[in-house]
Amino acid sequence: MAATSGLTCGVLAAEAPLFYEGATDRGRFPVVHTERLSMARRKKIYEGKAKTLYEGPEPGTIVQYFKDDATAFNAAKHDVIEGKGVLNNILSEFFMLGLGQIGVPTHFLKRLNMREQLVRSCEIIPLEIIVRNYAAGSLSKRLGIDEGTQLPRPIVEYCYKDDALGDPLVTEEHIAAFGWASQQDMDDILSLALRVNDFLSGVMLAVGIRLIDFKIEIGRVYEGDFQRLVVADEISPDSCRLWDIKTGQKLDKDVFRRDLGSLTDAYSEVARRLGVMPNNPPAPGKPQLVN
Numbered sequence: 001m002a003a004t005s006g007l008t009c010g011v012l013a014a015e016a017p018l019f020y021e022g023a024t025d026r027g028r029f030p031v032v033h034t035e036r037l038s039m040a041r042r043k044k045i046y047e048g049k050a051k052t053l054y055e056g057p058e059p060g061t062i063v064q065y066f067k068d069d070a071t072a073f074n075a076a077k078h079d080v081i082e083g084k085g086v087l088n089n090i091l092s093e094f095f096m097l098g099l100g101q102i103g104v105p106t107h108f109l110k111r112l113n114m115r116e117q118l119v120r121s122c123e124i125i126p127l128e129i130i131v132r133n134y135a136a137g138s139l140s141k142r143l144g145i146d147e148g149t150q151l152p153r154p155i156v157e158y159c160y161k162d163d164a165l166g167d168p169l170v171t172e173e174h175i176a177a178f179g180w181a182s183q184q185d186m187d188d189i190l191s192l193a194l195r196v197n198d199f200l201s202g203v204m205l206a207v208g209i210r211l212i213d214f215k216i217e218i219g220r221v222y223e224g225d226f227q228r229l230v231v232a233d234e235i236s237p238d239s240c241r242l243w244d245i246k247t248g249q250k251l252d253k254d255v256f257r258r259d260l261g262s263l264t265d266a267y268s269e270v271a272r273r274l275g276v277m278p279n280n281p282p283a284p285g286k287p288q289l290v291n
């Protein structure tokens with residue numbers, strides 16, 4: 001999406017009313033008062049491929065609804081995978097909370113229910129920030145490096161967020177020349193990206209998973225005259241490559257991209273190892289017919 005923050009259309013959501021209990025106490029983040037949002041007052045801001053955004057209960061807040069839709073190859077491949085949204089919601093909460101605990105600012109405020117979380121509304125920098133520890137995917141194709149080859153150091157890449165163009169790889173020259181981010185922003189983005197990488201790599205290593213690569217989005221939030229950058233969007237197996245350390249089994253969206261089995265089973269395994277598997281887990285993948 002090129003213009004997430006052009007928050008406009010007033011389509012009504014076909015979802016049960018939300019109940020925002022309690023207040024958050026996240027320092028400078030807005031306090032969310034107990035409030036019931038009726039269906040009629042709930043305004044859809046944006047419908048993406050994997051999530052829908054609704055206006056939040058307080059100015060400067062947004063509700064992210066995690067859908068079950070899975071897309072790949074710039075939406076050329078699409079399916080609905082029952083339970084994916086629930087797992088991504090819970091996993092993204094887990095990672096964002098963990099980042100907050102080590103002092104990496106994120107947009108996350110609180111999880112509202114199995115599919116929704118309240119986040120701080122940001123102006124999304126139109127870049128996908130990719131950090132790679134091992135070669136895979138487009139890097140392997142572009143440079144002819146076997147998937148799984150350890151890189152000499154983490155490599156950070158930037159893609160311009162524009163679905164119509166297929167999110168093309170860009171350099172810092174493009175970013176500066178077209179004014180997508182300032183030099184200061186780029187320094188901050190690099191530092192955030194590497195901190196997220198160290199955090200995620202460690203968390204995953206502890207549960208026997210290798211973090212091959214991941215993508216994050218960064219948003220600007222304004223506090224008076226100042227802006228600061230926060231990790232936004234989501235962190236989930238949709239946006240990471242995760243391989244079991246012992247077997248090399250893929251536990252991320254490549255399972256869907258490459259038809260490697262049940263995506264729900266793969267994401268459930270990640271949630272289970274991290275100890276955040278929901279009480280009523282999504283139904284397991286479709287049974288396989290054996291003839």
Ligand SMILES: Nc1ncnc2c1ncn2[C@@H]1O[C@H](COP(=O)(O)OP(=O)(O)OP(=O)(O)O)[C@@H](O)[C@H]1O
Nearest residue numbers: 001004048049050051107119120121122124232233
């Ligand atoms: N805190 C936030 N404030 C504003 N916009 C956000 C925030 N977090 C994520 N977004 C935007 O919300 C959208 C989430 O929806 P989804 O991930 O389904 O989009 P998408 O189809 O992948 O499209 P896009 O190409 O924009 O990423 C994205 O456009 C993302 O940039």
Ligand SMILES: [Mg+2]
Nearest residue numbers: 048049050233
């Ligand atoms: Mg997205």
